[in-house]
Amino acid sequence: MRPTAKHVAERAGVSVATVSYVLSGRDRPVAAETRKRVLDAAKELGYTPNQAARSLRKQRTQRVCLLQPTAGGVPTEDRLARDLHEMADSHGYSVLTLAVYSRERAEAAVELLRSGIADGVLVNGGEHLTGEMLAGIRLPMVVMRDGDVPEGCDVVRTPEEEPCEQAVRHLVAQGRSKIVYLSHRYELYREQPTGRMLGYLKALAGREPTVVAGAEDRVAAYQATAELLSGPDRPDAIFAASDRAAISAIWAVRDAGLRVPYDVAVVGVGNIDEGLIAKPQLSTVGPLRHDYSDVARLLFDRLLAERPPPPRQIVRSWTFIQRGSS
Numbered sequence: 108m109r110p111t112a113k114h115v116a117e118r119a120g121v122s123v124a125t126v127s128y129v130l131s132g133r134d135r136p137v138a139a140e141t142r143k144r145v146l147d148a149a150k151e152l153g154y155t156p157n158q159a160a161r162s163l164r165k166q167r168t169q170r171v172c173l174l175q176p177t178a179g180g181v182p183t184e185d186r187l188a189r190d191l192h193e194m195a196d197s198h199g200y201s202v203l204t205l206a207v208y209s210r211e212r213a214e215a216a217v218e219l220l221r222s223g224i225a226d227g228v229l230v231n232g233g234e235h236l237t238g239e240m241l242a243g244i245r246l247p248m249v250v251m252r253d254g255d256v257p258e259g260c261d262v263v264r265t266p267e268e269e270p271c272e273q274a275v276r277h278l279v280a281q282g283r284s285k286i287v288y289l290s291h292r293y294e295l296y297r298e299q300p301t302g303r304m305l306g307y308l309k310a311l312a313g314r315e316p317t318v319v320a321g322a323e324d325r326v327a328a329y330q331a332t333a334e335l336l337s338g339p340d341r342p343d344a345i346f347a348a349s350d351r352a353a354i355s356a357i358w359a360v361r362d363a364g365l366r367v368p369y370d371v372a373v374v375g376v377g378n379i380d381e382g383l384i385a386k387p388q389l390s391t392v393g394p395l396r397h398d399y400s401d402v403a404r405l406l407f408d409r410l411l412a413e414r415p416p417p418p419r420q421i422v423r424s425w426t427f428i429q430r431g432s433s
Contacts, residue, residue: 110154112126112154115130115145115149118148119141119144119148121141125141168223170200170201170203170224170225171226171227171228171406171410172202172204172205172216172220172225173191173204173229173231174216174229175187175188175205175231175232176232182350182379182381183379186397186399187231188204190399190402191399193403194407200226205219210235213233213235217240217243220244220246227410228244228406229251231251237255238255238257242257247415248406249262249405249406249409250263251402253265253302259418261409261418262418262419263420263422264420264422265302266424267376267425268302268303269306270392270425271376271392271427272309274306274390274392274433275306275310278372278374278433279312283343283344284343285341285342286311286314286317286346287317287335287342287346288347289328289332289356290303290318290319290322291322291323291349294320294348321352324352325354328351328356329356332345332356332359333359333363336359336360343370343372344371344373344433346374347373347374347375350377350379351375351381353375353432354385357386357432360373367432368431368433372432373432374392374433375389375390379393385432387432388430388431390427393425394423394425395426405419
């Protein structure tokens with residue numbers, strides 16, 4: 108039979124209330140010797156609090172949800188998840204991560220949140236999550252996106268257009284005549300271009316743009332670049348929508364017997380650490396450092412406040428970082 112708080116209390120010779128105070132971490136005066144007896148009894152019996160019952164009593168799940176475009180493997184998303192986990196740990200919360208890589212997954216995630224699966228939510232982008240869908244969640248929320256957001260939530264903006272335009276203008280100024288944008292597939296079907304694509308288009312200043320999908324993953328980026336290089340109208344520069352795609356592009360250029368940046372210049376987006384060990388080092392657009400503790404703090408400030416604070420905004424600036432690949 109699973110041990111209960113009553114069993115722990117009997118073993119330690121204290122009340123059930125005292126067991127609750129000690130094991131919940133509530134700020135109640137409990138003598139050090141009594142606390143030790145309770146902890147020793149719980150360990151001997153193998154007792155762990157019933158989280159489901161505790162959540163029902165408190166009307167809290169002690170859980171926050173992270174909505175991200177993928178299930179992991181993207182360095183910036185992994186860092187965000189790590190910083191959120193560390194913040195959650197410090198407040199006694201756990202983190203549930205849901206990947207919203209399709210419309211169906213986004214709708215399913217929203218329904219789960221409406222059902223009360225978490226106490227708050229951090230939304231990282233998400234092409235398939237509309238502002239209307241997010242507005243229906245009605246939980247303490249922080250949204251990381253440059254598009255529409257629900258009223259009353261905190262928002263984290265990342266203006267991408269200007270630094271991306273600067274990066275492509277850098278390629279134009281070098282005399283590059285055929286600059287290809289290696290895009291995410293979803294960007295081809297958006298009604299409004301992303302900031303990355305807008306920066307690319309504006310920097311071309313009337314030149315004919317060439318947009319090719321392939322930034323979804325390393326293999327797709329390599330194959331798309333290899334195909335471009337084998338054609339009759341070979342590009343002399345590639346602006347990739349992600350650093351991972353850009354690094355794959357460098358591999359494809361080298362495997363084609365060409366030189367980076369002399370024959371083909373390559374620029375990525377994201378400023379991931381891997382770009383520093385690419386050969387040559389990857390030119391990129393992104394933040395100078397990756398630290399999302401301020402974003403995680405926004406969520407817990409809102410979640411734990413006695414009264415909801417007014418909506419707040421963080422602007423995370425990006426810059427063009429020129430290195431050896433361009």
